[in-house]
Amino acid sequence: MASTADFRNGLCIEFNNDLYSIVEFQHVKPGKGPAFVRTKLKNLTTGRVIDNTFNSGVKITTARIERRPYQFLYKDDLGYNFMDSSTFEQVSIEESLIDAPQFLKDGQGVDILWHAETETILSCELPASVELMIIYTEPGVKGDTATNTLKPATLETGAEIRVPLFINQEKIKVNTQTGEYMERVK
16 A cells, blocks of 8 residues: 555555556645545556545555566458567567557567556557658659648558658658657668
């Protein structure tokens, strides 16, 4: 058991018979009345983010979540298949549990979150950015750079993103949370 004084970003708690991760929190001590804690909680099974207010000092139940490194192998009819980097054990995960499946390429490392008590998979997180090769994009027209214009580009994983006009078929870094172009890779 823990209390609201133990809140920190990323802490997993059991709330309303489900698992939630604390996205952000704020202790509030108004001039009148008791203190309380405002939180944004992300449901680990559905991905929804909710707002909730806890009275200060309330006891909460924490959940033990383990983050294990895995490597992406391939996709088939059953889902996405990953291999544990240390035991070489393979698991299959459905697409809804993966943050950004369109940016997964063979051999890429990911972190899979497991509920420690029940040994169930909660989600699969990609790194913050990935390096991917552009396989097709239209050539940019010279002198067309007066504004910050973007053009579509198809990546080696099949995903389509928007890149600046000066980018051609080369390796780039992509933000996996937003799906946006970040920079060229040397």
